[in-house]
Amino acid sequence: MVMILESKSEEKMWYGVFLWALVSSLFFHVPAGLLALFTLRHHKYGRFMSVSILLMxxxxxxxxxxxxxxxxxGVYRAAGKEMIPFEALTLGTGQTFCIVVVSFLRILATL
Structure with a gap:
């Protein structure tokens, strides 16, 4: 019975972090995709870039x-800690922030 409760708390932890990462990623990618769609709507192949931005x-x-x-x-469970919702928010948005920073650095490296 105790193992079932522990796995449920771990499931809630990763699910909370995952949802915040997904929501914050959509927060960045949806406006970028709409901007790409608006600016490249007359281009023959460029309009499909907005679809790829949204898919990513x-x-x-x-x-x-x-x-x-x-x-x-898993690290939180191994440490025996509980995750509060604010930590899930911070870790999820932190993942998205790292992805956005790496994406901008890769674009600048190609210029």
């Missing part, structure tokens, strides 16, 4: 976000 805003957190959120929850 969803696919990225689903694939990498699940793994990193589970790793964070």
């Amino acid at each position: 805003g969803i696919v990225g957190p689903i694939t990498a976000g699940i793994l990193t959120s589970a790793a964070i929850a």
Whole structure:
């Protein structure tokens, strides 16, 4: 019975971090995709860039976000700590912030 309760608390931890990472990623990618759609709407192939931006805003957190959120929850569980909702918010948005910083640095490196 105790193991079931522990796994549920770990599930809540990674799920909270994952949801915040997904929401904050969509917060950045939806306006960027709409801006790309608006500015490239007359371009023959450029209009599809907005679709790729929106897909990366969803696919990225689903694939990498699940793994990193589970790793964070595993560290918390190994340490015997409970995660408060503000920590999940901070860790989830922190993941998105790191992704945005790396994305901008890669763009600048290609110029």
